[in-house]
Structure formats: structure tokens, C-alpha cells
Amino acid sequence: MxxxxxxxxxxxxxxxxxxxxxxxxxxxxxxxxxxxxxxxxxxxxxxxxxxxxxxxxxxxxxxxxxxxxxxxxxxxxxxxxxxxxxxxxxxxxxxxxxxxxxxxxxxxxxxxxxxxxxxxxxxxxxxxxxxxxxxxxxxxxxxxxxxxxxxxxxxxxxxxxxxxxxxxxxxxxxxxxxxxxxxxxxxxxxxxxxxxxxxxxxxxxxxxxxxxxxxxxxxxxxxxxxxxxxxxxxxxxxxxxxxxxxxxxxxxxxxxxxxxxxxxxxxxxxxxxxxxxxxxxxxxxxxxxxxxxxxxxxxxxxxxxxxxxxxxxxxxxxxxxxQKLSVPEPGAPDFVIEYTAEKQRDAFRLAYQLREKGLTVLTFPAGSSGGSVAAKRIKLSQDGIACSPLLDEWADEDKETLAQLFPEEKGDE
Structure with missing residues (x-):
């Protein structure tokens, strides 16, 4: 029916x-x-x-x-x-x-x-x-x-x-x-x-x-x-x-x-x-x-x-x-965080801190299709943190948040 x-x-x-x-x-x-x-x-x-x-x-x-x-x-x-x-x-x-x-x-x-x-x-x-x-x-x-x-x-x-x-x-x-x-x-x-x-x-x-x-x-x-x-x-x-x-x-x-x-x-x-x-x-x-x-x-x-x-x-x-005026597209997420299983807790902690600043964040397990969304990307794995685009292209406040959570990481991909 x-x-x-x-x-x-x-x-x-x-x-x-x-x-x-x-x-x-x-x-x-x-x-x-x-x-x-x-x-x-x-x-x-x-x-x-x-x-x-x-x-x-x-x-x-x-x-x-x-x-x-x-x-x-x-x-x-x-x-x-x-x-x-x-x-x-x-x-x-x-x-x-x-x-x-x-x-x-x-x-x-x-x-x-x-x-x-x-x-x-x-x-x-x-x-x-x-x-x-x-x-x-x-x-x-x-x-x-x-x-x-x-x-x-x-x-x-x-x-x-x-x-x-x-x-x-x-x-x-x-x-x-x-x-x-x-x-x-x-x-x-x-x-x-x-x-x-x-x-x-x-x-x-x-x-x-x-x-x-x-x-x-x-x-x-x-x-x-x-x-x-x-x-x-x-x-x-x-x-x-x-x-x-x-x-x-x-x-x-x-x-x-x-x-x-x-x-x-x-x-x-x-x-x-x-x-x-x-x-x-x-x-x-x-x-x-x-x-x-x-x-x-x-x-x-x-x-x-x-x-x-x-x-x-x-x-x-x-x-x-x-009149073919420009249509405001819905905003893309500010960040996408991709993580391996052992870094799940760290990924969720980072996502929470970014969201507390009013930023939009999507999180995905490594290898999932969601990782293809265009945005500032953070990959958390046993090898450390990789950022794309490079960390030096980020806004200062975003760099500061990442540094506070992961002070020992280099942060560049």
C-alpha cells in the first residue's frame, strides 16, 4: 500500500x-x-x-x-x-x-x-x-x-x-x-x-x-x-x-x-x-x-x-x-575530525571543545565515507595529529585550542 x-x-x-x-x-x-x-x-x-x-x-x-x-x-x-x-x-x-x-x-x-x-x-x-x-x-x-x-x-x-x-x-x-x-x-x-x-x-x-x-x-x-x-x-x-x-x-x-x-x-x-x-x-x-x-x-x-x-x-x-540572485548556501562544517579506534576519546574531547566555541564539527571513524566532507580536517591516530590544510593556515584561536588539548603534537600534515 x-x-x-x-x-x-x-x-x-x-x-x-x-x-x-x-x-x-x-x-x-x-x-x-x-x-x-x-x-x-x-x-x-x-x-x-x-x-x-x-x-x-x-x-x-x-x-x-x-x-x-x-x-x-x-x-x-x-x-x-x-x-x-x-x-x-x-x-x-x-x-x-x-x-x-x-x-x-x-x-x-x-x-x-x-x-x-x-x-x-x-x-x-x-x-x-x-x-x-x-x-x-x-x-x-x-x-x-x-x-x-x-x-x-x-x-x-x-x-x-x-x-x-x-x-x-x-x-x-x-x-x-x-x-x-x-x-x-x-x-x-x-x-x-x-x-x-x-x-x-x-x-x-x-x-x-x-x-x-x-x-x-x-x-x-x-x-x-x-x-x-x-x-x-x-x-x-x-x-x-x-x-x-x-x-x-x-x-x-x-x-x-x-x-x-x-x-x-x-x-x-x-x-x-x-x-x-x-x-x-x-x-x-x-x-x-x-x-x-x-x-x-x-x-x-x-x-x-x-x-x-x-x-x-x-x-x-x-x-x-x-532574478537569479545569489542563493546563500547552508554553511559547511568548520571542522571534520577523523579518528582511529584508540583515539576516539581524544577526538570526542576535541570536538566538544570546538563546539563549545560555537563551531560546527563532524566526527567520523577513520575510513568512513563521512571523511570526504570538505572542511578543516583533523586526523587522530597512533601516529599523532595530522591537519589539512596545514596548521599555519588556521585561525589563531583554532591553533590555540588544538595546542591546549594536545600540547606535544606538531599538528601539520
């Missing part, structure tokens, strides 16, 4: 896993340099946590289970909501908290039936809505993409409120708004025009909505074009907010990596302010998504403003592979 193997399995070889871990370590190191501390949340959450919050993950995408008490749980479909709950529900929630995570999320997405699990690495900053705070987190995303050696990438920056303020004047139903959002995101101007023709709207409002997909590119072009469709003070204020963020990005000297996209609409409707996505060259979907969500904490009893983003680790790996 053949063992069952799931068609949706994402099992990885040891090499693939180590490559993923190396990339993840790069992200974690960069997040830490901006003052973020790592946290984690439970893989299982109560279904009510997501069903009771407006604008969260599509309920059809959640993977549900029932616990022994009959309560419905979901495998964690999103990281922002449980982190916001954790921070906001504290008795003394404090602004200025910087948190990062590397965890799996679980969703069943239409068209991707085999893909239910992905790894996200992201940050959440709980602080007031200022141009400096918004720009810094975008700068962190830019810095991280540079660390990953992507030569050509762009951060598309928009504002969740711009579309909401504009569409508020059209008085469409929720379903109609979702249909229009999909057309704007796909920049399908023909369908947008046909769709709007079915409603009795002011002509100026129709023109403004149809213009949204084209408000994309250099801020020097986008801002004047957006000014033409501003219809109230709130939209003017949102546009000024984007100008202010861009000025801070200029101070960071990363303005070349930023473009504006006022047709950018995030499917997570809890976003309230600046939203952004990261794209790398020749990769057809964003590798990073984020934005400001100032009202989410209120649903957990604490109005704590926040902004964050998340990288999809699997997409980053695929994008690096597509």
Missing part, C-alpha cells in the same frame, strides 16, 4: 529550509536595527475575533476547526488583528511600541486551492499618525528590500481614505463598491465607464472616479492630477498627508524608490490612512503590503493608532530565484 502524500504539501528539503531561514534572518536583523522586538501569537484564534470585526479577512478564506467544547476556531489568517488585540487589550497599552513577527498564516484562496499556508515577516508600530512615523516604516521596507539585493523595486504609496471619501458621495451599496474596487485595481477603464453609466451620478463625480486608475506614478505628476478631482476638505487633507510623507522620504534620500498610486485599494478595509505595496522588477504581484490602521484598536477597547507591513517570505524567495 502506497503512503498518502497530500497534494498541497509544502514540505521543503533541508537545503531549501536553510535558505529560507537565512533570508528570514536577514529580515529579522534589519527589523531589529529599527528598534523592533519579536513576538508571536497562537496559531488558533476564535472565529468571533475575525467575524466580529469589520473589514477583515474574507470568511470564506478562513480555515475553520471545532474544538472539544464545540467552539469554532480558525487557523490564524492574519497577523495584524491578533497583535492589535494583544497590545490594545492590555491595561496600560502604550504608544511607541515596535513589534515584529515571523509566523505562518493560513487561508484558502480561490484559484490557489493547493496553497493554504504561507510565511509572513512583518512589523507593527503603535504610534501616532505623523508623516515621520509613516515615512520611517516605508523606509524600513526600502532598507529591507535593499538588504535582499533587489536592484529594481518600487514602493507604491496611496491613501485608504482617498477612495473612501470619493465613493462616499456616490452612495453605492457594499457589493457595488466591491465591484468598482476590483475594476479600479485592474485599471479596467472600459468596465468602469460602463458600470458608472448605470447610476445617476454627477458627471464630475463620474470623471473623478474614472480618473483614479490613472493617478499612478511620480508624485510630481500625480499630485496635480489628484488636485483636479478633490471634492472636499477631507480629500485635500489626505492629499496633503501624502505630500508630507513624501517630503520625509526625500530627507531619507529614498524618493526614487517611491511612487504614488491613488488607485491603490487594500482588501483589508481596516486600513484608514497611508497604504503601500512593494513590487520588485518582473514579479507580477506585491511581495510586501502594509498601511495605517488607526481605528482597529478601538474594537478591543483602546484607541491606539498603528501602522505596519508584512513581507510574504515565499514570494521573496520566488522573486530572488526569478
Amino acid at each position: 502506497q503512503p498518502y502524500v497530500s497534494g498541497s504539501s509544502k514540505d521543503a528539503s533541508a537545503r531549501d529550509f536553510q535558505i529560507k531561514e537565512t533570508l528570514t534572518a536577514t529580515l529579522k536583523n534589519r527589523f531589529a536595527t529599527y528598534g523592533y522586538q519579536q513576538i508571536g501569537t497562537s496559531a488558533f484564534e476564535y472565529y468571533d475575533l475575525y467575524s466580529s470585526i469589520a473589514g477583515t479577512v474574507n470568511k470564506d478564506e478562513m480555515l475553520k476547526v471545532i474544538d472539544s467544547s464545540g467552539k469554532v476556531l480558525v487557523l490564524r489568517p492574519d497577523m495584524t488583528i491578533p497583535i492589535a488585540r494583544m497590545v490594545s487589550s492590555r491595561q496600560a497599552a502604550t504608544a511607541g511600541e515596535r513589534l515584529f513577527y515571523v509566523q505562518n498564516v493560513f487561508r484558502q484562496t480561490d484559484g490557489e486551492l493547493g496553497s493554504k499556508e504561507s510565511t509572513q515577516a512583518g512589523v507593527e508600530y503603535f504610534g501616532e499618525n505623523t508623516a515621520e512615523n509613516n515615512a520611517e516604516i516605508i523606509m524600513l521596507a526600502v532598507h529591507t528590500l535593499r538588504d535582499l539585493e533587489f536592484a529594481n523595486f518600487k514602493i507604491e504609496i496611496g491613501h485608504a481614505g482617498f477612495f473612501k471619501e470619493l465613493i462616499k458621495q456616490a452612495k453605492l451599496s457594499r457589493v457595488e463598491i466591491e465591484q468598482l474596487q476590483a475594476m479600479i485595481q485592474s485599471k479596467n477603464t472600459t468596465d468602469i465607464e460602463t458600470f458608472l453609466a448605470g447610476f445617476e451620478l454627477e458627471e464630475e463625480l463620474k470623471i473623478a472616479i474614472k480618473k483614479l486608475p490613472h493617478l499612478h506614478g511620480n508624485p510630481a505628476y500625480v499630485i496635480p492630477q489628484a488636485e483636479e478631482i478633490v471634492r472636499n476638505d477631507a480629500m485635500q487633507e489626505l492629499l496633503q498627508n501624502l505630500r508630507d510623507v513624501y517630503e520625509v522620504l526625500e530627507a531619507y534620500e529614498v524618493e526614487d524608490a517611491a511612487v504614488f498610486n491613488l488607485g491603490l485599494i487594500n482588501n483589508m478595509n481596516y486600513y484608514t490612512g497611508v497604504i503601500f505595496q512593494g513590487f520588485v522588477e518582473n514579479f507580477g504581484k506585491p511581495v510586501m503590503m502594509g498601511g495605517r490602521y488607526d481605528n482597529l484598536g478601538e474594537q478591543f477597547g483602546s484607541p491606539l493608532p498603528a501602522i505596519g507591513f508584512a513581507f510574504d517570505i515565499d514570494d521573496l524567495l520566488q522573486a530572488r530565484k526569478q
